[in-house]
Amino acid sequence: MKYLKVKIKNLIISYGTLRVIDNISLSINSGDIISIIGPSGCGKSTLLKVISGILKNADIAGEIRVNAKRLSYVFQEDTLLPWRNVISNIFLPYELLNIPVDTKKVREFIKIASLDGFENYYPSQLSGGMKRRADLVKAVITNPDLLILDEPFGALDAYTRMKMQIFLRNLLKELTETTTILVTHDVEEALSLSNRVIVLSNRPAKILDEIRSNGYKDPIDIRVTEEFIENKKKILRMLGGIR
Numbered sequence: 001m002k003y004l005k006v007k008i009k010n011l012i013i014s015y016g017t018l019r020v021i022d023n024i025s026l027s028i029n030s031g032d033i034i035s036i037i038g039p040s041g042c043g044k045s046t047l048l049k050v051i052s053g054i055l056k057n058a059d060i061a062g063e064i065r066v067n068a069k070r071l072s073y074v075f076q077e078d079t080l081l082p083w084r085n086v087i088s089n090i091f092l093p094y095e096l097l098n099i100p101v102d103t104k105k106v107r108e109f110i111k112i113a114s115l116d117g118f119e120n121y122y123p124s125q126l127s128g129g130m131k132r133r134a135d136l137v138k139a140v141i142t143n144p145d146l147l148i149l150d151e152p153f154g155a156l157d158a159y160t161r162m163k164m165q166i167f168l169r170n171l172l173k174e175l176t177e178t179t180t181i182l183v184t185h186d187v188e189e190a191l192s193l194s195n196r197v198i199v200l201s202n203r204p205a206k207i208l209d210e211i212r213s214n215g216y217k218d219p220i221d222i223r224v225t226e227e228f229i230e231n232k233k234k235i236l237r238m239l240g241g242i243r
């Protein structure tokens with residue numbers, strides 16, 4: 001059953017005199033995979049931080065309701081602990097929640113992430129893509145009901161990025177109970193992974209449009225559909241300020 005997971009109404013956020021979020025209203029339902037796309041510095045990370053309750057030093061007006069028991073956040077930067085190897089980084093959420101490790105599930109997810117054989121490697125010994133995959137496994141291993149991803153593949157090359165999108169999509173298929181909010185600069189990534197794409201304006205961010213997508217299809221197949229190409233054009237025009 002669908003229910004309201006996040007409700008934002010007339011949200012305004014400023015850092016001192018700098019207004020970053022300008023009257024945003026948005027409802028997110030359980031099971032949604034929603035992408036937020038917008039120019040650099042427009043306020044996307046700020047929006048994610050306010051949803052997860054970690055925003056500091058900002059003036060916030062409006063309404064925010066978040067109905068999540070277990071929230072996972074993947075930051076723009078790597079958050080693996082450098083002094084722990086892959087497997088003990090993935091165990092960390094279990095330790096924090098003080099629940100027993102589900103070793104079968106950990107093994108399964110490590111396999112999905114193609115990290116099998118690298119369990120004892122430290123983050124400094126992994127490639128960029130491997131680090132991101134370990135970070136994502138760590139974020140989802142304890143079944144969050146709200147998953148927040150801030151530019152998770154921003155630092156990767158286009159080819160690795162595509163592989164990561166396929167990986168993330170497979171991961172999300174396992175997590176039917178999870179609502180996902182994904183911030184990205186990449187129009188194709190947004191359209192191929194989510195069912196709703198929110199397009200934000202330059203700072204202060206307003207919602208320019210919302211586009212429905214069918215990100216449940218194969219990320220490569222979907223890219224050649226007419227609907228995808230039309231949506232991509234539409235979003236690129238909006239972001240480029242071209243009519």
Ligand SMILES: Nc1ncnc2c1ncn2[C@@H]1O[C@H](COP(=O)(O)OP(=O)(O)OP(=O)(O)O)[C@@H](O)[C@H]1O
Binds near residue numbers: 018020043056203
């Ligand atoms: N703690 C803070 N104090 C003051 N200003 C901040 C703070 N955090 C962010 N800002 C400002 O708010 C604006 C939006 O920042 P934010 O990180 O939300 O943008 P973004 O859309 O995530 O950008 P990017 O795509 O580059 O990650 C920027 O102008 C930034 O300088």
Ligand SMILES: [Mg+2]
Binds near residue numbers: 044045046150
């Ligand atoms: Mg950001």
